[in-house]
Amino acid sequence: MPFLENDDNLTITQEGSSSRARVGGKNYLFRDREPDQVRIEYKESIDFVRRFFRDKWVLASDDLEESEFIDLTLEIALHHMYFYIVNGLKVEVTREDLAHPQTKNIVWNFTRRKYGKDALKIRRVASKLLDLSVADFDRWLKRWMVYLDK
Known part of the structure; x- marks a missing residue:
């Protein structure tokens, strides 16, 4: 049921x-x-x-x-x-989990789906959601892309 x-x-x-x-x-x-x-x-x-x-x-x-x-x-x-x-x-979501690269990836993918090819809007909104500067988000994204080997 x-x-x-x-x-x-x-x-x-x-x-x-x-x-x-x-x-x-x-x-x-x-x-x-x-x-x-x-x-x-x-x-x-x-x-x-x-x-x-x-x-x-x-x-x-x-x-x-x-x-x-x-x-x-x-x-x-x-x-x-x-x-x-x-x-x-034990299931216990923490602040550390929400700062984890996988959470950042989920947020990044959400903004990509929402804003399509508008890279500036993607970066601006994702960085605010993740409480990062745009520069810090860009640094994370560069490392993440290397990790994903894209």
Whole structure:
């Protein structure tokens, strides 16, 4: 039986001893987790991630929509939940997780989808969301591209 999490359109279903979370095009299998446990971990994670990004979101740009905030923070929260669960750790998203290169990558990809070829807007909005200067964001992105070997 699916569990629908409020306005996030997140569906959590039981699959044997595991739970599957689906939203939009995202699909996460949380092994050896009951849906109620995933729901509790999700609620704690998403609340923390949204508190962390709320002020940055408001300041980043005047053309960011609330539905985009919900989608971006949901992707970040589920990514980090998956990392903790796959590694057999207690789910506890931290400020350090939100400063991790993978979080930066999620934000960068969000801005790329939103702004297409407008590199200046991508850099400006992503840097504000990540609480970095544009120069610091550019340095991170250069290193990230080397890491990705692009």
